[in-house]
Amino acid sequence: MNGLEKLVLREGGCSAEVYLYGAHVTSWKNAQGEELLFLSSKALFEPPKAIRGGIPICFPQFSNLGSQSLPPHGFAHNRLWALDAHPQLDPPPNATAAFTEAQAVEREGGMNGLEKLVLREGGWSAEVYLYGGHVSSWKNAQGEELLFLSSKALFEPPKAIRGGIPICFPQFSNLGSLPPHGFARNRLWALDADPQLDPPPNATAAFVDLILSPSHDDFKAYPHSFEYRLRVQLGPGGVLTLTSRVRNTNSDGKPFSFTFAYHTYFSVSDISEVRVEGLETLDYLDNLQDRSRFTEQGDAITFEGELDRIYLEAPRKIAILDHEKNRTFLVIKDGLPDAVVWNPWDKKAKAMSDFGDEEYKHMVCVEAAAIEDPVTLKPTEEWTGRLQLSLVPNTHVGGSLDVPNAL
Ligand SMILES: O=P(O)(O)OC[C@H]1O[C@@H](O)[C@H](O)[C@@H](O)[C@@H]1O
Helix, strand or coil, rough: CCCEEEEEEEECEEEEEEEEEEEEEEEEECCCEEEEEEECCCCCCCCCCCCCEEECCCCCCCCCCCCCCCCCCCCCCCCCCCCCCCCCCCCCCCCCCCCHHHHCEEEEEEEHHEEEEEEECCCCEEEEEEEECEEEEHHHHHHHHCCEEECCCCCCCCCCCEEEEEECCCCCCCCCCCCEECHHHCCCEEEECCCCCCCCCCCCCCEEEECCCCHHHHHHHHHCCEEEEEEEECCHCCCCEEEEEEEEEHHHHCCCEEEEEEEEECCCCCCCHHECCCCCCCCEEHHHHHHHEEEECCCCCCCCCCEEECCCCCCCCCEECCCCCEEEEEEEEEEECCEEEEEEEHHHHHHCCCCCCCHHHHEEEEEEEEEEEEEEECCCCCEEEEEEEEEEEEEEEEEECHHHHHH
C-alpha cells in the first residue's frame, strides 16, 4: 500500500504479510485464502500513522502507561524497520517454513551511495544493484571475483555499469529506436514484494526479487505496459541463477515485442588462452561486418582480435575455458536461443571511457540472448528467460580440454 514495502511469506497454501513499516503483520490467510486478521478498510498506510488492524507492536510502552513524552503504545509501530541480516536465531527447524530472504541477504550502500543487495551461500557471494537490476559481483568461497568489472566502471546513473551482468531490455544493441541495449540497465529497480514465484526448493539458497515497470518517459519511448520481474539466486555450490519474467500488462489489447540479453562479463586470466565451446558449426551474425551471416568453422572460439558475434540457435549449454586458471564457466540458458560473444580488443577498449586500455585481456562477454526472433507477448502473456552460471574445474584428456563431458 502507498509504496510501503512488504514481505509475503507462503507455506502450504497459507500466507502472511509483513510491512517494514512498523514490522507490522497485516495479513494471515488460510489455505482457502480467508483472511484471519482484521484490517480496517479505513486503515491508513501513511507514516507516521500506525496501521489499524493486523498485529501492531506496542513498544517500549503499552498505552499511556509511562512517560508522557512517549506516544500511546510507544513508537515501534510507527518506525521503518530494516531486514536483519544477522538474526542470531536459527532458521525454522522445519525446512519448509517460509522465512524472509533476510537470512542470507544484506542490503548495503554500494558505490556512490547506490543501494546493493549482497547474497551469501556457503562462502560464496553475489552482489546486485537496484540500479539496473545489475549483478556486479559473483565470488567463490575463496573470495575470487568471477565476473569482470572495469576499474573505470562508473556508478553514475544514467550511465550503465561496465561489467558484471547488465540486462539488455527491451532492445539488444541498436536493433531498434531505443538507446543501445534498451533502458533496463539504466533504471532504478525496486524490491518486489509480491514476486508470484515460490521460494527456491532448497531453503538455503539466497535470493532477491526485483521488479521494473516502465516510467512515464519509458512509456513515451516504448509505449507498452509491462512488469519485468527478476530473481537473482545464489544456490548451493555457488550456482548463480537469474530468472527474468516479462509480462504484457497492456490494457489496449496490443501485443509487444522485445529483444534481450544477459550481457555477462566473465573474468578471465588471459583472453588469448580462453576457448568458448558449444558454438562450433553454428551460424552467426557478425556485428563487425554489418551483421552479415557466416557459419562458424573452428572447433572452438579463440581470441586473436576484436570479436563481436551473435550466434544463432545456440545450444542450451556453453562452456568458457580459462586455461591458466584451470577452470571452466558453464553457462546454461533457457528461453534464450541466441548467444553473443564479445571482446572489444585494444582499439575499442581505448575508445571506451569507462574501460581500461588493457582490460580487454581479462574479460570476455558471453551473453545468453533472444535477438534474431524477438519475443512477442500478447496482453497477460508472460515470457521467462533464465541464465544459470556455475564454475567447474577443467578436465584434461590427452592434452586437450574435455568440456563436453563436463557439460
Ligand atoms: O558499450 P555497450 O553499450 O555496453 O555495448 C558493449 C557491446 O555489447 C555487445 O553486446 C555488443 O555486441 C557490442 O556491439 C557492444 O559494443
